Every structure is written in structure tokens, then in C-alpha cells.
Amino acid sequence: MWTEQHKLTAADGAAGDVFGGSLALSGDTAVIGAIFDNTVGGADAGSAYVFELGCAAVACCSGDFDASGVVSNGDIPGFVAQLIAGGGCPAAPACCPGDFGGDGLVNGRDVQGFVGKLIAGGACP
Ligand SMILES: [Ca+2]
């Protein structure tokens, strides 16, 4: 099942720009076209908007594996699975929910952070 996580919009979007009329994806980068955007190049000159998947775009909540907005018992399987799997994180700046120390790995050093947040109630920013 697909659920909407975020809505991408053009900061200078206007009616008639046809934002989203074209789309290209590569890794964590999306390029979205607005073929009728008015620019310094002229009316309807068109623009391409580049979006990067990262902590700035995706609110990264350490420990929240099921994206529920809180760190709770439901996140334990996700954390344990990543720990057992060797704990590799996606290349920065993508979100790595199991990495509490920010070293790009999920390992024994992150257990204390995860458990501590769980006990503390697990509120996400
Ligand atoms: Ca959660």
C-alpha cells in the first residue's frame, strides 16, 4: 500500500506552470518540470526543479522505523533488523533512523540511544 509522505511544491509556483508535467528520478534525486513557468528567460520559458531526498526534506526521526511519528515498541523490530543486518546507512543526507551517534552505522553503540529514546517516550521533532 502506498501512502503519501510529502507533497512537493514549487516555491514560486503559479497557476498554469504545469508543475509536474514531467518527472525524472535517479536515486534520491527528483527533477520535476514546469514547462510553462515564467522566468527571466521569458513568459512560459519553463523551469526544472531539483528535489533531493534528505533529512531536510524528510523529517528524520531517529528510531522511528515505521514512520509513525513516535519511537515506540513497534519500532523495535526495525531497529533490531537493521542492527542484525550490519547496520549500513544510506549515503548522507538520506535518513538513517537507527543511527543515533551520527557515524553512519547502526551498531551496538546506537542501542543505548534507541532504548533511551524509547523509555523517554520517543517523541519525534
Ligand atoms: Ca514509530
Ligand SMILES: [Ca+2]
Ligand atoms: Ca551509529
